[in-house]
Amino acid sequence: MLKFNKENYLKVTLGAVGLRGEIEAKVDEISKKKFKNIFLLGSGGSIAIMYPFEYMLNSISTIPTYAEIASEFMLQNHKQFGEDSLVILSSLSGTTAETVAAAEFCKQRGATTLGLVGEMGTALANIVDYPIANYAENDFAADSINLQMYIVIFRLIHNNGEFQDYERFISQLEAIPNQLVQVKQDSDKKAEEFANKYKDETYHMLVGSGTAWGRTYAYSMCVLEEMQWIPTKAIHAAEFFHGTIEIVDENMSMILLKSEDETRPLMDRVENFANDFTKKLTIFDTKDYVLEGISTEFRKYLAPLVLATALQRVSIHLENKRGHSLDKRRYYRTLAY
Amino acid sequence: MLKFNKENYLKVTLGAVGLRGEIEAKVDEISKKKFKNIFLLGSGGSIAIMYPFEYMLNSISTIPTYAEIASEFMLQNHKQFGEDSLVILSSLSGTTAETVAAAEFCKQRGATTLGLVGEMGTALANIVDYPIANYAENDFAADSINLQMYIVIFRLIHNNGEFQDYERFISQLEAIPNQLVQVKQDSDKKAEEFANKYKDETYHMLVGSGTAWGRTYAYSMCVLEEMQWIPTKAIHAAEFFHGTIEIVDENMSMILLKSEDETRPLMDRVENFANDFTKKLTIFDTKDYVLEGISTEFRKYLAPLVLATALQRVSIHLENKRGHSLDKRRYYRTLAY
Numbered sequence: 001m002l003k004f005n006k007e008n009y010l011k012v013t014l015g016a017v018g019l020r021g022e023i024e025a026k027v028d029e030i031s032k033k034k035f036k037n038i039f040l041l042g043s044g045g046s047i048a049i050m051y052p053f054e055y056m057l058n059s060i061s062t063i064p065t066y067a068e069i070a071s072e073f074m075l076q077n078h079k080q081f082g083e084d085s086l087v088i089l090s091s092l093s094g095t096t097a098e099t100v101a102a103a104e105f106c107k108q109r110g111a112t113t114l115g116l117v118g119e120m121g122t123a124l125a126n127i128v129d130y131p132i133a134n135y136a137e138n139d140f141a142a143d144s145i146n147l148q149m150y151i152v153i154f155r156l157i158h159n160n161g162e163f164q165d166y167e168r169f170i171s172q173l174e175a176i177p178n179q180l181v182q183v184k185q186d187s188d189k190k191a192e193e194f195a196n197k198y199k200d201e202t203y204h205m206l207v208g209s210g211t212a213w214g215r216t217y218a219y220s221m222c223v224l225e226e227m228q229w230i231p232t233k234a235i236h237a238a239e240f241f242h243g244t245i246e247i248v249d250e251n252m253s254m255i256l257l258k259s260e261d262e263t264r265p266l267m268d269r270v271e272n273f274a275n276d277f278t279k280k281l282t283i284f285d286t287k288d289y290v291l292e293g294i295s296t297e298f299r300k301y302l303a304p305l306v307l308a309t310a311l312q313r314v315s316i317h318l319e320n321k322r323g324h325s326l327d328k329r330r331y332y333r334t335l336a337y
Numbered sequence: 338m339l340k341f342n343k344e345n346y347l348k349v350t351l352g353a354v355g356l357r358g359e360i361e362a363k364v365d366e367i368s369k370k371k372f373k374n375i376f377l378l379g380s381g382g383s384i385a386i387m388y389p390f391e392y393m394l395n396s397i398s399t400i401p402t403y404a405e406i407a408s409e410f411m412l413q414n415h416k417q418f419g420e421d422s423l424v425i426l427s428s429l430s431g432t433t434a435e436t437v438a439a440a441e442f443c444k445q446r447g448a449t450t451l452g453l454v455g456e457m458g459t460a461l462a463n464i465v466d467y468p469i470a471n472y473a474e475n476d477f478a479a480d481s482i483n484l485q486m487y488i489v490i491f492r493l494i495h496n497n498g499e500f501q502d503y504e505r506f507i508s509q510l511e512a513i514p515n516q517l518v519q520v521k522q523d524s525d526k527k528a529e530e531f532a533n534k535y536k537d538e539t540y541h542m543l544v545g546s547g548t549a550w551g552r553t554y555a556y557s558m559c560v561l562e563e564m565q566w567i568p569t570k571a572i573h574a575a576e577f578f579h580g581t582i583e584i585v586d587e588n589m590s591m592i593l594l595k596s597e598d599e600t601r602p603l604m605d606r607v608e609n610f611a612n613d614f615t616k617k618l619t620i621f622d623t624k625d626y627v628l629e630g631i632s633t634e635f636r637k638y639l640a641p642l643v644l645a646t647a648l649q650r651v652s653i654h655l656e657n658k659r660g661h662s663l664d665k666r667r668y669y670r671t672l673a674y
Binding site: 043044045047055058059060061062064066069070071072075076077078079080098203209210221222225226227229230231232233235236237238239241242243244245246247248249262263265266272273276277329330331332337 | 380381382384392395396397398399401403406407408409412413414415416417435540546547558559562563564566567568569570572573574575576578579580581582583584585586599600602603609610613614666667668669674
């Protein structure tokens, strides 16, 4: 596969699930201390990773959860937040300014903080009570953080007596890295065809729901816009029919990201519409991947991970076909603003 | 002013604040019965109206609040929701399918339901425990619902012992309809100039934060996309720098919606950037309006109302300059899907 180093990828993903013991020990300590609610904080890609876990927490657990954009959160004076809150943040570099500031803000107010980073000794790792480190290259960041987040969040829910299947789910997850390589292989041809067909497209509409919404939002903003400079609209499937529908015509590129969770009927409805009204429909569906060893009932949780993994192939091929490096920025670290 | 019937507008807005006594009696009854948390449900424009109130509740009150998209909410099995939840919904027609279904769903599960409608006897009014009706034409719907929502939400917070200024704030709000007419007059010239300058623009980026975010989301989706068929991106000011920034060049139309709340520094940062990097910057700022009789400390709450009022003038002029009726739909109630 183009620009894919399997060895590195397995090192990152096996590294992430390899932290299971360490994560469980830290999470168990947090659960023992008790906390009132969970704040998932981040910006851009790092808050987008949190949205599916907020959805899963709300669907499975009675622990009140709030996913908030870091810099707004610090200004808002959120009344649910306090010293009995558990705050979870992530930053691969460990230096993202708003994430570091948010961790500092929460620490000063006495909350318990857990941070996922790429390396110990970085600013975020130094601030949080519970740093967890797994080295990853930038293009595998989502996979690394997602894998760790499953262990963190489902352990918290399990400790709260609300997820009896924890042992089985996480054991299956430990064996997923090779399955994720398979996802990449199984999506690569489709990704290349997409890149070929749509390399000159000037606008994409992305639609997702439930556990796939976070990746829908992130792929629009952090890849197509940030890394390829292509304007997009990310719209939730439950919202699509309430306005955005009207800008669809047969030339609208629509990209549907489908999960196997409870909200799938919302996506089916959009898909039926898109089949009738645009000639440019692309669907990435977790259902298309085998995921050997994963029980059916756990597949609905895996959309963030599987879609990120598959879409990474789209990014690689877009970069190639469009001759636009994924690292190229007009502003970020290029111009002062 | 073009297509503005002052008499009708005052009838709608005075009608809304005129419900104060009735709303207070119903809310007081709800507060007396006790409830555990608030669910604000809706779709499209009606959930967008809820977002600022979710923000205000989180900033002022310890009552846990969840704003959720109606049709996703019904599938998700939200574990915070139950018979001790208070559910607030709105539908001007009283017939919006997903809103009616959500009310039915919540009622069956024993939750307390309050619904804002345009007319008694409609489906939503018949289902909810506490229907509140104020007749409004479609183009004044946001103003009508917003005004009632202030009374509902701040009364709930006040009853929870968390907003001592209730009497003063709502009394000032009762006198606001004439001030809103003034907002329309004060924004009309700017709205017409905007429509003239940007009538052929094929894409707009809208940026907002805090109490202005809901209107940012709604104006993008429910007006520019739905009523004018112009693709948009609505991006939160705290997220703008994390990806979307890269699609800005000097020809990008950026529309900034500024509130006077705590998150204003986030918008100032985007404004500074936009001043340097695009030639097509438009700002609608609540600070530009006098709002006689409104105390300074209450102005930050009024962004949803003031911006909706001002932007309605933009819609009217866009319709006129673009020769595209605000009522024209490609799909909704036109084609089966």
